[in-house]
Amino acid sequence: MSLPEEYTTYPSRREGYDHDLYPWSNMHQRAPIAWPKGCVAVWLCVSLEWFPITPGGRFKAPGHMVTPYPDYRHYTVRDYGSRVGVWRMLDAFKSAGVKASFATNAAIAERYPELIEAVLADGHEIIAHSTDMNGTITSELSEDEERALIADSFARIETACGVRPSGWHCIARSQSFNTLDLLAEQGLKYTCDWVNDELPYRFNNGVVNLPLNTELSDRMIIATQQHSAEGWAQMMRDSFSWLTAEANGTAYTAGGGRMLPIQLTPYIMGLPYRIGALEDWLDEYATRPDAWFATGAEIVAAWEKQQ
């Protein structure tokens, strides 16, 4: 099949990006950031997800139903995370004395008030994470449909939690070309869907991106690449060690604060044979003077003050 002439013409070939969403800059030449404590901000971000046994939405969210209906297996395995796994994580965080962010489906906030109460009582942050795991976003949604989905998520989470989140995380980090502006309409401060950086940066419309590294997630390391929880912990150690060295300056950068984003999934890391690796890692790092454990909102606020 031959290609039209336009296939070898490049109207957006120019200096900077082929889009106008955010400007280019390279991290190592930006003014160094100083965190309130230490040189590496450790951001624990837990996903609280409810998967309807009746899949829907524009694409199948990672972790969604697999077998023909009714998929008891995956429905219950995912719900295990919200019933059991996340409670283990809450204990681990409390014991280590660290605060985390919880990216929460509106359905979780409505269905499991005891869980939300515990999350808030321990001083953790709630990030809006759509309605439920059918609430996926792509450019196939009309602008009005997407606006309604985002507004519905925020309103339901605010009602159920009593607080309005300042952060938003899309399911599978999947946005449309309208998402950033629709989030700005909701007065949102930050999103964590773009994985192109290791420090916060601002989109042209004012929304901040707080990068939540997909490569460092338990989903990628344990569920996709099939490493053990101990293998995951070793990767977090290797990351921390590299980032502290870089924060202190290397041949190519004067250094400055760095971030280690750790995305956790209750039905993955919250299993009895895995949770110990997380607890051990937290015990080792929570009291280190070079580590600042903080919520997403705290990291964004500390960064914003220095811009």
Place this chain on the structure above:
Amino acid sequence: MKEGAPDPGLYDYHPYRTGDHRRPKLAWPDGKTCAVWVAPNLEYYEIDPPSNPHRKPWAKPHPDVVGFSYRDHSNRVSHWRMADVMSRYGFPGSVSLSVALCDHHPEVVADGVERGWEFFSHGIYNTRYSYGMSEAQERAIIEDSIETVQRATGQHIRGWLAPALTHTPRTLDLLAEYDFTYTCDLYHDDAMQEVKVAKGQLASIPYSLEVNDHYGFNVYGMSGREYADALIKQFDRLADEGERMGSGTVMCIPLHAYLIGQPHRIGPFEEALSHIADDPRCWKARAGEIVDHWRAAQ
């Protein structure tokens, strides 16, 4: 190539042995037994490219936020992290370049130039595939590559790695016609080999899929430490064989900064490069130097 034939007729069969009618002896400079070249892919993926009927650019409707931003990490963060480690152990890069990167982010290309790296073409964008191109379109991307790299780096490019590894039956013949000296598109050997082209000459330099960081991490799911171990084993074996056969082998380390430059992988990678750099059998070379040395010995 022989278009439509079951054997595309790209090269002759040469058993992995030296001696009569087999492989000639080949000595790398200073008695080195394995030429090691590092090939960072410096790429630009478009956020909303036109579709090619033979292959979709992105898995998701545009924008594919993870797909795009994952690769953008190279051009904001990890290029310099990776390049610094390479420089620390004395490895120059031979860059597989989406030539439009010279326009979008000249700072990345300039960094490679300052480090003394060589550039070859990896197409205009890694989101424009050669499948289905007319001869005129394919000539246009070759000529664009030559002109763009000349303008941005002062180098006359000599090598090719097809954009996203997409080819047409005429690609290799066209490269030879435009006086390219090497292709990185064939994976049939651990040593330099002659490619059969319609006119002129073209060398095949071993690139690698198997020790490409993309395969290591995204196909085999290795940890950074496992990948580093694979690189060490690959080098040790090829250096041994080059020594034993008296015919120099070639090892390529193909990289993508957004993969190897992740915080959990770059430390182990540094250890692997240090191991390879310390071995006196390693010839740290650019692709063009390896091709020239081999060609002169033919």
